[in-house]
Amino acid sequence: MGEKRERGVDEKRSEHVGVRARGGSLAPGSVVGDGRYRLLAQFGIDERAGAHLWRARDGQLRRDVALTLLVGDPADAESARMARRTLERAAHAAKFTHEGVARVLDVLSLGNGITSSEGLLGVVVTEWTKGTDLIDLVAEHPVAPLTAARMVQKLAGAVERAHHAGLVLGLDHPQRLRLTTDGTLRLAFPGPLPDATLRDDVKAIGAVLYLLLTGRWALPGGPAAIPAAPHAPNGRLVPPRALVPSVPAELSSLAVRTIEDGGHGGIRTSAAILQALELAAEAEERTQLINASGVKPDDDGTIWTTKKPVKDKARRRKLALGVTVLVVAAVAILAWLGMLAISFFQDSPTAGPPINVAQPTSTAAPPPTSSEVPPPTSGSPSGQAQLGAPVKPAxxxxxxxxxxxxxxxxxxxxxxxxxxxxxxxxxxxxxxxxxxxxxxxxxxxxxxxxxxxxxxxxxxxxxxxxxxxxxxxxxxxxxxxxxxxxxxxxxxxxxxxxxxxxxxxxxxxxxxxxxxxxxxxxxxxxxxxxxxx
Structure with a gap:
């Protein structure tokens, strides 16, 4: 039942997006890669790279896979060069593992898995990601702000790790992403553009956040199924909050600052947006907690989860007096107990003459000489070293x-x-x-x-x-x-x-x-x- 519904959604999506393979040679049921992969359903097309995104069946291993098909004319030298660059980048990412990126299983090129008669310049084979694509996710309404922040935060974590490894992921197209069954975003169709940069990945994170909050795509080259984000007369991107008033100001500003290149306060690295996302998500969580509890913060920002204390000066004076009396009484009792202990161990004049204890004569050891006395240990009496003031690491x-x-x-x-x-x-x-x-x-x-x-x-x-x-x-x-x-x-x-x-x-x-x-x-x-x- 679920497979039938998914197939119906796939067909509807294909009609809506209007994706059509060049020459009409690619269609559900046809095979590519020397007959190994049978195409099942198309999930989109990235026109910038001629990349067609398909779900397919691996006939040898009998499992579903995701195919990024680079369609083009092998006789076009420039197209062939760009395709080779994309395939090289995909091959470099084969060793990269992160739950936010589908694992690259194979990379096929002309003469190595595909022939010129197939009308393809290359194929990137990755594991299939079960779940929902972003078009379906935002088709009815935007995602709740906190949910959107957490979803993008995990995707940003994948970008941060990839950038540390020197890899560009190429997630700047919404149909390359899917929402997994456990609610996380994943790059399901890897294959970065030949000239894609680390900055493009960062801008893509902001664009994905913008899409989840508004249902609009804010970068060039998006699919026809998703409306483009509007711009103000001065050319600046309209903030998400202006389109959806329920979007928190922090998240709205974060999306714009990440996408736009100019101006002060822009976010240009994956580490910076990851930190900003976490702060924004935590702020939104606190806001939701306050709203759910029905309490309001005090003037100094304190949130009382029980009854707010009454500021009664007379009551505070009485309380301070009572505490003072208790402290004085406690000190007096301790002093009295101390005097009892001293008198118990102290010699008394009526207790009789002192008792002399004879020392052994034959077995007693002579007192140690000055050279035999062990040197004093550094530190406390227990032997632990004395500690100095804290030293801050560089x-x-x-x-x-x-x-x-x-x-x-x-x-x-x-x-x-x-x-x-x-x-x-x-x-x-x-x-x-x-x-x-x-x-x-x-x-x-x-x-x-x-x-x-x-x-x-x-x-x-x-x-x-x-x-x-x-x-x-x-x-x-x-x-x-x-x-x-x-x-x-x-x-x-x-x-x-x-x-x-x-x-x-x-x-x-x-x-x-x-x-x-x-x-x-x-x-x-x-x-x-x-x-x-």
Whole structure:
């Protein structure tokens, strides 16, 4: 039933978009790639690259795949050159893995999987993404602002990781994206344009946010099925809030600042938009929480979830007086108990003469000479080293020897002196080390310090961490040395070293994430490094 409905939607979409293969050779039921892939349904066309987007059936492996068919004339040298560039970029992305990007399975080119008689310049084969395309998603009404922000936030995470790997994803066309069954956006038809840049990916994130909020596409070359975003007489893009008043001002401004190139305050990197999206989403979540609870913030911004306290001066004076009386009484009782203890252990004149205890003569050891007296230990009476004032690291960055880091743009929050600004890992579906060994934060100091203790503020309860010493900023995990371990629990967690460790580089390594309903993710607020004196 679901397959029949999807097929009907596909046929309706094809008629609505008006996609038609050049020469009419591509149609449902025809085969490409030396007869291996049978075309099932067309999901769109990116006219800028002559890229036709199809769902197909792999006859050898008996599974559905997504095909990006580069249609063109092999005799056209320029078209063939551009197609080769797209195929090269797709091939480079074959090793890139992220839940926000469909995995590239194969890349076919002329003479290598396809023939000139097929009317194709190349084919990018990727795994099929179940779900809904964006045309269907926004056909009836825009997406709720908070939902849109969270959806785009995960897509921006994929862009951020790809850019760190030096890859351009090419998601600046809405029909290349699909909404998965678990509610996340995914690049389902990879194959970036030959001249696409990192900046184009960033602008595409803003355009996707604009589309979800308004149902309009704000970049050139969009499909006919989606209305184009309007522009003001001065040429500036009309903000989403002007079209849909319920869109929060922060999200509306974010979409425009990401898409437009000119002006101050523009967002030009994936890391910047990822951070801005998270802040905007958190602000919208707080707004929804306030609206749902029916309470209003106080003048100073405080939100009272119970009855707001009455500002009664007389009541406060009475309360202060009562507390003072209690404190004085407690001090008096403690003083009385102290006098009793002193009198109990103190010699009394009526207790009789003192008792002399004879010392053994044959087994007593002679008192130690000055050379035998052990030197005083540094640190507290218990033997622990005395600690000095905190030393701030010169930098903090995500340490991930298995690949790219998690939320790299927020690593600096751990050393900014504010426990309220946090860094968090990506969300994983399996616990470490199933997916990878772990992930961490590496800090370095301008000069080596004699580290005695590290304090972790605002850590997720249940997270297991290791403090490791390193010799460089990007060392292999095997070359680092474990100095101490801890399980985060409570507002703060300390890792006190048995012996101070001299070093310039230290790693806080997460070996086990916090488990919340089968989703694994951890966060921390602030790292404080205390040297031993």
């Amino acid at each position: 930098s903090a960055s995500v340490y991930n020897p298995d690949g790219d880091g998690d939320n790299t743009s927020r690593a600096k929050n751990l050393i900014d002196g504010d426990p309220g600004t946090t860094w968090r890992t990506d969300q994983y579906r399996q616990q470490f080390p199933t997916i990878k060994q772990g992930v961490g934060i590496i800090v370095n100091f301008d000069n080596p310090i004699n580290l005695g203790k590290v304090t972790i503020d605002g850590g997720s309860a249940g997270t297991v961490v290791e403090l490791r010493a390193a010799d460089s900023k990007e060392p292999p995990l095997s070359s680092t040395r474990v100095l101490g371990t801890a399980t985060l629990n409570g507002p703060t967690t300390d890792i006190t070293l048995p012996q101070p460790q001299q070093g310039e580089y230290f790693v806080l390594w997460i070996s086990q994430l916090t488990n919340s309903s089968g989703k694994y993710q951890s966060q921390m607020g602030e790292l404080t490094f205390l040297p031993a004196q």
